[in-house]
Amino acid sequence: MAEITFDNVSKRFGATVAVNAASFTVRDNEFFCFFGPPLSGKTTLLRLILGLEVPDEGRILIDGKDVTRTGPAARNIAMVFQNLALFPHMTARDNVRFPLVERGVPAAQITARLEEVAAKLHIGHILHKHPGQLSGGERQRVAIARALVRDPAAYLMDDPISALDARLREEARVELKRMQREAGRTLIYVTHDQEEAMSVADRMAILEQGVIRQIGTPAELYDRPATSYVAQLLGAPVMNLIPPGLFATRPGAALVGVRPEDLRVTPDPAGRAEVTGVEPLGGYTVLTLRAGESQLRVLLRGQPAFAPGQRLHLDAAEERLHHFAADGHRLAG
Numbered sequence: 001m002a003e004i005t006f007d008n009v010s011k012r013f014g015a016t017v018a019v020n021a022a023s024f025t026v027r028d029n030e031f032f033c034f035f036g037p038p039l040s041g042k043t044t045l046l047r048l049i050l051g052l053e054v055p056d057e058g059r060i061l062i063d064g065k066d067v068t069r070t071g072p073a074a075r076n077i078a079m080v081f082q083n084l085a086l087f088p089h090m091t092a093r094d095n096v097r098f099p100l101v102e103r104g105v106p107a108a109q110i111t112a113r114l115e116e117v118a119a120k121l122h123i124g125h126i127l128h129k130h131p132g133q134l135s136g137g138e139r140q141r142v143a144i145a146r147a148l149v150r151d152p153a154a155y156l157m158d159d160p161i162s163a164l165d166a167r168l169r170e171e172a173r174v175e176l177k178r179m180q181r182e183a184g185r186t187l188i189y190v191t192h193d194q195e196e197a198m199s200v201a202d203r204m205a206i207l208e209q210g211v212i213r214q215i216g217t218p219a220e221l222y223d224r225p226a227t228s229y230v231a232q233l234l235g236a237p238v239m240n241l242i243p244p245g246l247f248a249t250r251p252g253a254a255l256v257g258v259r260p261e262d263l264r265v266t267p268d269p270a271g272r273a274e275v276t277g278v279e280p281l282g283g284y285t286v287l288t289l290r291a292g293e294s295q296l297r298v299l300l301r302g303q304p305a306f307a308p309g310q311r312l313h314l315d316a317a318e319e320r321l322h323h324f325a326a327d328g329h330r331l332a333g
C-alpha cells in the first residue's frame, strides 16, 4: 500500500519556484494525475516523490512515514519512463527481469516474480520478442511489467503515451486504467493532454506555475472549476469566458463562463447571435458565433443545418453558468 502526502512542499531552482507550497494526499490505489501546461512543475513533483529532488521546504510522507530526506532506494517507488523506453537489444523477458537482476535477486525468485507479473499483465506469450516486434499496446504492458516486477508501493509515469498516434493513445489509456485497477497500486501520472487526464484519473491536481490550483475528480473540476484558469484548461472546445451582459450575471462577476455544450441556439432572424463559422465534425458540430462584442463556440450533436451569416437566438440555463471575480476565482454559490 502507498499513500503519499505532500505537506507544504516547495522546490526552487535559482529564481524559479518549480513547486510552490504544495499540499495534497494521493490515496492508496488511486490513479492520480498531475495536469498543467509545460513548465508548470509536473516533472519536479514526480522527482520529489521519487526522491531525486529534496524539497527546500515542507515534508513528504509515504504511508505516514517522513521520507523528505531519504533517497530513492528507501522509497520503493518505480518510474515508467516517458514513451515507455525499453532496452531494444533485450527481449521483453529480459527487460522485465532487468530491475531484479540489477539488484542481485536470486534467479529462482526472479522467475517466480516474472511469471506472476506476466500473468497479471497478460504478456506471457510475447516475452520472447524484442521491443521492435511488439505493438504499442504490448510495449506499454511490458514497460509496466518492468515497473511492477519490483513490487513497488507506487509507480509513476511521465507522459508515457505521448509518442503514440491519436487512435493508439485512446486504446492505450483504456488499457492503462484497466491495468492500474488489476495491479492494485497507487499510480501517479503526468500528462499534457486534458482528455487523457480526465479519462484515466480518479482524481487530478491542476498546476499553474508551480502552484496546485485545484484537486478533485475530473467531474468535480469540470463542473465546478475553482478559477477561470482551471475552467479553460479542461474541456474542448474550451469554456467560453465572456464579460457580463450577455447572460444573467451575479453581482461581483467580472467574467461569465459557459461551456460550448451548455449553450442553446435556435434559428431566429431577430436573434442576438450571428453564425460566423460552422465546423461539422461527424458526430458533432462546432459553431462559432458573434454576439455583441463576444465570440462564442457552441457544441451541437450531429450535423444541424446552420450557415454563416444566419442569426440565432442564444441562451443557457442559469445553473450552467460559471461566475468568476476579477482575480479569476469562482464566486460562491
Ligand SMILES: Nc1ncnc2c1ncn2[C@@H]1O[C@H](COP(=O)(O)OP(=O)(O)OP(=O)(O)O)[C@@H](O)[C@H]1O
Pocket (backbone or CB within 6 Å): 013, 016, 017, 018, 036, 037, 038, 039, 040, 041, 042, 043, 044, 045, 192
Ligand atoms: N534541474 C533544474 N534546473 C533549473 N530549473 C529547473 C530544473 N528542473 C526544472 N526547472 C524549472 O522548474 C520549472 C518547472 O519545471 P518542470 O519540468 O517540473 O515542469 P513540467 O510541468 O514538468 O514541464 P513539461 O510539461 O515541459 O515537462 C520550470 O520553470 C523549469 O525550467
